[in-house]
């Protein structure tokens with residue numbers, strides 16, 4: 001179905017090549033500045049990935065004015081502040097983020113303070129608070145998951161209020177996203193599986209979401225096909241550069257899709273699970289995805305039936321209901337495969353969620369911003385049984 005109105009805006013240039021971080025000069029020349037500040041975390045730095053990038057930048061004539069490596073599992077407010085101060089003090093003209101979603105989101109939010117000043121929560125809470133482009137920003141993902149390299153949102157955790165704050169704004173879209181599968185080769189199986197399930201959740205929620213358009217659908221379907229074919233291989237054989245590359249591309253496509261069509265109740269539940277019980281975002285999504293699809297079943301079965309072939313389901317002779325159920329089964333089978341590899345817990349209890357926490361997750365899903373975009377109204381009492389199934 002074609003919506004009466006939609007818009008599609010994707011100005012981030014995406015480049016893909018194994019080893020491309022060694023040769024970014026042509027792209028850097030287009031952006032035109034020469035002094036960059038690098039943001040990453042200790043783990044990625046320890047793996048030598050930051051050095052690969054900074055070597056590449058320096059050989060292209062770039063001066064690295066400083067680095068901030070203290071990004072934690074979640075992007076948190078305190079780190080955004082410290083990071084922005086370090087960038088300002090360094091005299092940088094632009095930012096390079098090397099890492100997963102937390103690094104890229106920290107960098108996006110820090111770029112607001114670096115470019116515009118002020119206080120993130122007091123001055124920029126709400127959507128589209130920026131009025132002009134920020135300083136140049138290059139995102140180099142080392143995980144295939146959040147798609148933050150092509151999305152307009154930064155999600156920052158407020159540790160004091162146990163709340164995830166979303167800052168959606170078109171000016172947060174990076175100037176350049178660099179997809180280099182060589183940077184993903186050392187990602188451990190657990191992170192590969194969890195971030196891959198995050199990307200799959202983006203694509204599926206975007207596809208069935210109420211804001212979907214034919215353009216966001218195309219990116220979602222492309223992402224889903226690549227993930228269903230490559231996530232197990234990338235998890236099981238970390239050095240499979242083709243599977244790594246396919247997953248990086250898939251995460252970016254899923255990011256473009258959900259940046260336009262938004263996410264739904266799976267993300268709502270996952271945000272609450274992460275905020276209250278510190279379950280990593282991708283793990284929470286991976287566990288909750290099939291149950292969120294079941295919660296929405298009546299509203300999305302026609303779309304799920306259409307999606308089934310992209311998920312590897314043979315739909316000839318099946319009714320719409322049967323095809324849609326098989327699409328959910330395909331997700332469950334993928335989760336089973338990842339679970340057998342020891343890479344993904346299947347139940348909330350195995351991820352450290354206490355049984356008396358399930359109602360908190362249901363309430364959290366209702367209050368999460370994603371509930372506005374879910375195909376079925378998110379009601380705490382009605383969604384609770386599905387969270388219990390995931391327990």
Ligand SMILES: [Fe+2]
Pocket residue numbers: 146198202267281285
């Ligand atoms: Fe996500």
